[in-house]
Amino acid sequence: MARKKLMRFKWNDEVHNLFQPEKDNYKFYKGKWNEYFTNSNPIVLEVGCGRAEYTTGLAALNPNINYIGLDIKGARLWKGSSLSIETGLTNTAFIRTKLQNLEEFFEPNEVDGIWITFPDPKPREGEAKLRLSGLRFMNIYRRMMPKGGKVFFKTDNRILFDHTLEVLTNPDLKIANLIFTHDLYNSEMLSEHHDIQTTYEKTYLKQGVLINYLRFDFLPI
Numbered sequence: 001m002a003r004k005k006l007m008r009f010k011w012n013d014e015v016h017n018l019f020q021p022e023k024d025n026y027k028f029y030k031g032k033w034n035e036y037f038t039n040s041n042p043i044v045l046e047v048g049c050g051r052a053e054y055t056t057g058l059a060a061l062n063p064n065i066n067y068i069g070l071d072i073k074g075a076r077l078w079k080g081s082s083l084s085i086e087t088g089l090t091n092t093a094f095i096r097t098k099l100q101n102l103e104e105f106f107e108p109n110e111v112d113g114i115w116i117t118f119p120d121p122k123p124r125e126g127e128a129k130l131r132l133s134g135l136r137f138m139n140i141y142r143r144m145m146p147k148g149g150k151v152f153f154k155t156d157n158r159i160l161f162d163h164t165l166e167v168l169t170n171p172d173l174k175i176a177n178l179i180f181t182h183d184l185y186n187s188e189m190l191s192e193h194h195d196i197q198t199t200y201e202k203t204y205l206k207q208g209v210l211i212n213y214l215r216f217d218f219l220p221i
């Protein structure tokens with residue numbers, strides 16, 4: 001394995017703000033993230049966070065909100081974890097997990113919002129249940145936020161975006177206040193992305209690809 005990657009994995013093993021399977025406290029904070037953050041501020045997740053630009057960017061903008069980035073790839077999570085330590089962000093944490101296991105880390109109502117940032121489009125029919133904005137994952141997010149919560153979604157991929165809009169017509173999801181654009185950078189909704197660009201987004205923008213964005217609320221049930 002490359003030396004740089006090994007050093008990152010060593011960091012991940014030792015640092016307090018990153019939770020991964022090898023650690024005793026991997027799932028310890030389920031239902032008590034307030035103890036980890038030592039406050040009861042709202043918690044917002046970034047799923048499939050990669051290098052976690054939203055987790056760290058929003059955490060810097062909103063010190064009274066806690067942000068948790070989740071991804072399966074440790075070398076990417078290292079970026080958010082190390083940047084948080086370097087810049088003194090105490091309102092971030094990172095979890096290495098498959099998102100299928102999200103509910104093993106949070107009790108219902110422990111999470112107030114979720115950002116889905118440039119997920120893999122998983123275009124084949126048989127991959128539909130792996131789409132982080134597909135019905136399977138929307139149902140997971142819905143179960144996590146019975147008292148209500150916000151979801152934000154950004155993608156370059158128009159097919160995935162339109163599929164997501166279709167998913168959101170499912171009445172069982174009980175959503176409201178859906179707004180969306182197929183061209184974020186020429187939209188009145190531009191300020192909603194907080195001027196934060198992810199690694200994948202920067203690549204697509206250089207290629208001249210339009211960025212789709214939506215947000216909605218889960219209603220209390």
Ligand SMILES: C[S@@+](CC[C@H](N)C(=O)[O-])C[C@H]1O[C@@H](n2cnc3c(N)ncnc32)[C@H](O)[C@@H]1O
Pocket residue numbers: 047048049050051052070071072073076097098099100117118119120198199200201
């Ligand atoms: C296309 S990348 C986008 C990364 C980042 N959000 C960005 O915009 O730069 C998708 C990320 O989702 C993660 N991912 C995809 N499916 C996942 C799953 N089921 N569980 C955990 N992570 C997943 C990948 O490891 C990858 O880092």
